[in-house]
Amino acid sequence: MKILIVYAHPNPQSFNHAILEAFTSGLSQGGHTYEVMDLYAVRFNPCLDGGDLAKLTAGKTPEDIRAQQEKVSRAEGIVLIHPVWWTGAPAILKGWVDRVFSMGFAYKFDEKTGHPVGLLKHKKGLVINTAGAGEEDAEASGMTETIHRAEVEGVLKFCGVREAHHVIFYNVIMTNDETRRRYLDEAKRLGEDF
Amino acid sequence: MKILIVYAHPNPQSFNHAILEAFTSGLSQGGHTYEVMDLYAVRFNPCLDGGDLAKLTAGKTPEDIRAQQEKVSRAEGIVLIHPVWWTGAPAILKGWVDRVFSMGFAYKFDEKTGHPVGLLKHKKGLVINTAGAGEEDAEASGMTETIHRAEVEGVLKFCGVREAHHVIFYNVIMTNDETRRRYLDEAKRLGEDF
Numbered sequence: 001m002k003i004l005i006v007y008a009h010p011n012p013q014s015f016n017h018a019i020l021e022a023f024t025s026g027l028s029q030g031g032h033t034y035e036v037m038d039l040y041a042v043r044f045n046p047c048l049d050g051g052d053l054a055k056l057t058a059g060k061t062p063e064d065i066r067a068q069q070e071k072v073s074r075a076e077g078i079v080l081i082h083p084v085w086w087t088g089a090p091a092i093l094k095g096w097v098d099r100v101f102s103m104g105f106a107y108k109f110d111e112k113t114g115h116p117v118g119l120l121k122h123k124k125g126l127v128i129n130t131a132g133a134g135e136e137d138a139e140a141s142g143m144t145e146t147i148h149r150a151e152v153e154g155v156l157k158f159c160g161v162r163e164a165h166h167v168i169f170y171n172v173i174m175t176n177d178e179t180r181r182r183y184l185d186e187a188k189r190l191g192e193d194f
Numbered sequence: 195m196k197i198l199i200v201y202a203h204p205n206p207q208s209f210n211h212a213i214l215e216a217f218t219s220g221l222s223q224g225g226h227t228y229e230v231m232d233l234y235a236v237r238f239n240p241c242l243d244g245g246d247l248a249k250l251t252a253g254k255t256p257e258d259i260r261a262q263q264e265k266v267s268r269a270e271g272i273v274l275i276h277p278v279w280w281t282g283a284p285a286i287l288k289g290w291v292d293r294v295f296s297m298g299f300a301y302k303f304d305e306k307t308g309h310p311v312g313l314l315k316h317k318k319g320l321v322i323n324t325a326g327a328g329e330e331d332a333e334a335s336g337m338t339e340t341i342h343r344a345e346v347e348g349v350l351k352f353c354g355v356r357e358a359h360h361v362i363f364y365n366v367i368m369t370n371d372e373t374r375r376r377y378l379d380e381a382k383r384l385g386e387d388f
Contacts, residue, residue, distance in 0.1 A: 010244045046240060046285040050204045085292050087348040088282060091240040095285025114368075115331070137309070141352075142343050149340045154281040158335075174308075 003034040004075035008082040008093035010040045015172050016083050016130045022184040026191020039092045046095020068100040077124045084131040087146040106159040118160025125156035125164035135170040197228040198269035202276040202287035204234050209366050210277050210324045216378040220385020233286045240289020262294040271318045278325040281340040300353040312354025319350035319358035329364040
């Protein structure tokens with residue numbers, strides 16, 4: 001499968017980046033091809049602004065948004081990899097969704113019912129997160145469910161991605177090396193079996 | 195009460211801006227003072243990056259973050275006003291939280307228990323949203339609960355704001371002028387009674 005990975009962590013030495021590397025090495029072993037959109041590396045502009053809105057309303061898509069939409073359209077699978085910040089994605093990735101998943105590209109409103117309809121045709125979506133919180137705390141506080149609803153349900157499935165999954169690696173700051181190695185093995189396997 | 199309003203909409207002619215105006219006129223009538231942080235107007239940088247992290251880790255706060263933290267600290271009440279984009283805030287406001295509500299300023303981890311503890315002392319918080327979706331659709335899809343958990347529970351209450359409320363004005367694109375007038379009256383009253 002041809003996969004677009006949208007990746008957002010500011011530190012190339014982070015554990016999140018190690019997860020990206022393990023996952024992509026798994027993808028290669030599994031016979032998949034992929035493209036990584038490293039949002040911090042390209043300093044992606046995440047602010048949907050008045051200029052964007054004026055163009056989009058006039059049926060024109062700003063150039064940098066169109067380039068991202070082409071990457072999305074070329075892929076059969078889409079993967080978001082990022083740390084959990086405040087029960088959600090870093091702003092640079094939230095803004096990638098705000099700008100790239102525009103109406104008419106990622107969804108539309110049905111003319112008869114008025115309800116939204118997803119326009120993406122991807123076979124599979126996956127969100128991979130690292131979180132500082134432990135699994136029990138994250139479930140008790142509702143963090144796990146909030147981010148799942150926002151990204152897996154509220155973005156990927158909302159836009160029509162047929163099958164979407166979610167994996168969170170918890171407690172990544174305080175845990176031990178053995179657990180981190182296990183997490184990396186699991187990330188690699190997620191790639192192999194994509 | 196002295197109130198900080200963090201506002202994020204790219205269009206000064208938007209209904210969201212009309213809500214801001216009605217709310218602030220209500221605040222004045224209610225005898226409150228306020229400061230509006232208009233994130234699009236000042237082109238706030240929402241991307242917490244490697245430079246920020248290096249400084250924060252070394253115990254230094256980047257200048258533009260410190261300026262925002264001083265605004266937060268001077269206020270007794272904090273209000274977020276923004277449209278709902280993808281069950282959350284526009285990236286420019288998500289990133290304001292990512293960068294400004296840093297560990298040691300907005301929360302810390304308790305040394306004994308390891309659990310997070312809020313550090314903000316504000317008496318009251320409020321999130322005011324406009325949404326294109328209708329109320330029934332938003333509740334059925336989980337949008338209403340997701341944004342409530344993310345911002346009211348996951349940010350304001352998490353950081354120690356004593357009392358926090360949430361008002362969503364639904365269906366703002368398709369509704370009629372009478373409903374919009376009612377919304378503006380309600381926004382003004384929210385200011386008067388803050």
